Amino acid sequence: MKKKRIGIHELYAKDPIEADRLLWGRESDPASRRGFLKQAGLAAMSLALGSKIVHANEMPAGLIPTLLDQPQSDFELPGKHPDLVVLNDKPWNVETPAHLLDDVITPADKFFVRNNGLVPENIDVDTWELTIDGESIPEPITFSIAQLKELFKAYTYQLTIECGGNGRAEFNPPAKGNQWSTGAVACASWTGVRLKDVLEYCKVKSDAVYIGYYGKDLHLSRNPQKVTISRGVPIKKALEDETLIAWAMNGEDIPVLNGHPLRLVIGGWPASVSGKWLTRISVRNIIHDGSKMEAPSYRVPKYPVAPGETVKDEDMKIIESMPVKSLITYPKTGATVKKGQTIKLRGHAWAGDLAVKEMHISVDFGATWQKANLKPAPNRLAWQSWDASISLKEEGYYEVWAKATDEKGISQPMVVPGWNPKGYLNNATHRIALKVI
Numbered sequence: 001m002k003k004k005r006i007g008i009h010e011l012y013a014k015d016p017i018e019a020d021r022l023l024w025g026r027e028s029d030p031a032s033r034r035g036f037l038k039q040a041g042l043a044a045m046s047l048a049l050g051s052k053i054v055h056a057n058e059m060p061a062g063l064i065p066t067l068l069d070q071p072q073s074d075f076e077l078p079g080k081h082p083d084l085v086v087l088n089d090k091p092w093n094v095e096t097p098a099h100l101l102d103d104v105i106t107p108a109d110k111f112f113v114r115n116n117g118l119v120p121e122n123i124d125v126d127t128w129e130l131t132i133d134g135e136s137i138p139e140p141i142t143f144s145i146a147q148l149k150e151l152f153k154a155y156t157y158q159l160t161i162e163c164g165g166n167g168r169a170e171f172n173p174p175a176k177g178n179q180w181s182t183g184a185v186a187c188a189s190w191t192g193v194r195l196k197d198v199l200e201y202c203k204v205k206s207d208a209v210y211i212g213y214y215g216k217d218l219h220l221s222r223n224p225q226k227v228t229i230s231r232g233v234p235i236k237k238a239l240e241d242e243t244l245i246a247w248a249m250n251g252e253d254i255p256v257l258n259g260h261p262l263r264l265v266i267g268g269w270p271a272s273v274s275g276k277w278l279t280r281i282s283v284r285n286i287i288h289d290g291s292k293m294e295a296p297s298y299r300v301p302k303y304p305v306a307p308g309e310t311v312k313d314e315d316m317k318i319i320e321s322m323p324v325k326s327l328i329t330y331p332k333t334g335a336t337v338k339k340g341q342t343i344k345l346r347g348h349a350w351a352g353d354l355a356v357k358e359m360h361i362s363v364d365f366g367a368t369w370q371k372a373n374l375k376p377a378p379n380r381l382a383w384q385s386w387d388a389s390i391s392l393k394e395e396g397y398y399e400v401w402a403k404a405t406d407e408k409g410i411s412q413p414m415v416v417p418g419w420n421p422k423g424y425l426n427n428a429t430h431r432i433a434l435k436v437i
């Protein structure tokens with residue numbers, strides 16, 4: 001059946017409780033299902049789940065069983081898998097359920113979408129231009145896509161990009177913005193030229209501090225003077241081998257929603273630095289001051305703050321490398337398995353600029369952990385696949401939790417980490433539900 005398409009803004013304006021129910025399967029009034037579940041006893045939770053919670057004595061108080069807390073939407077986006085979850089359609093913001101991220105290389109139709117403005121219309125590959133300018137470039141130079149392909153060697157890398165706000169939905173008090181659960185992350189195979197080769201050709205000066213991108217997407221106001229988003233990275237990150245100006249995802253044109261015909265791809269950092277519909281890169285002799293570089297956008301407090309606290313702009317710092325994180329991509333949450341059956345779990349783990357060193361899983365709410373097999377990355381800044389076998393001894397409700405540890409020994413927290421005003425960098429352990437019969 002074709003899903004209906006309605007603007008979630010319209011829906012929220014009309015009926016916020018219904019909008020919340022559609023998106024989250026829960027109600028937003030004070031007597032909400034979520035609020036109720038937080039207070040609920042084990043008996044009530046078991047009733048809602050339809051089975052007994054095994055290891056209930058290990059379950060932290062106030063924990064909502066993950067099976068009762070899944071996002072869902074009734075909307076569908078053209079070109080994307082029908083089971084992706086549309087959080088917003090003006091602009092498009094669409095996340096991927098964990099079980100659809102099972103591929104080592106994320107297929108185009110399962111790649112999440114995070115737009116700040118409107119997708120550019122009438123894209124023409126043949127006349128598309130990229131200009132390199134800024135204080136640290138002696139003379140601006142403009143390239144066509146054909147020239148980029150001709151002048152520079154092409155490279156292909158698998159690169160993980162994750163929205164800085166992935167996981168925002170779990171923060172309490174809630175942070176405004178797209179209520180991503182776990183699905184604003186992907187790792188595709190990207191082909192393009194190295195930004196460093198292009199900047200070298202343009203004779204980048206030694207006083208370069210930062211790069212900033214500009215894209216062709218229109219501001220939501222449709223005012224062409226307004227820039228939707230123009231972010232960037234320090235020159236050191238820009239000059240890494242894996243920083244690409246890409247024209248292909250998985251060997252094909254990049255999907256229009258993901259930046260066709262040209263985009264920056266900067267793995268390991270918040271995906272907001274990977275500029276889509278790329279038309280210009282400015283090499284700056286100051287920290288780039290484009291739209292959404294200013295506080296509080298894509299910034300977190302310099303020191304830990306209490307949930308709900310107001311943080312001054314000058315006490316915020318720009319997010320750089322993303323924290324260690326992982327997903328369980330198989331089985332799908334809610335799956336039914338047989339008592340004693342061997343279940344093969346799969347997933348991926350990533351840690352920003354770092355490698356992931358170890359992967360652990362728990363079936364008893366984190367009381368004990370079992371080591372998983374972890375593969376090395378195919379190249380730097382690509383996620384690493386992992387697998388593990390478990391067998392569950394009792395009938396009832398189980399949760400599988402996954403925890404990655406990076407090469408510096410830092411692990412994912414089991415609860416939502418450091419509250420921050422904009423709800424960035426939630427790298428809490430991923431949880432799936434299994435029912436044993």
Ligand SMILES: Nc1nc2c(c(=O)[nH]1)N[C@H]1C(S)=C(S)[C@@H](COP(=O)(O)O)O[C@H]1N2
Nearest residue numbers: 112113114115116163215258271272275276
């Ligand atoms: N031009 C442009 N580039 C952009 C954005 C945008 O709105 N416009 N969104 C950024 C953000 S916040 C994210 S998380 C990623 C999302 O990339 P995707 O839509 O391909 O998943 O693109 C980044 N690049």
Ligand SMILES: [Mo]
Nearest residue numbers: 114163164272
């Ligand atoms: Mo983002």
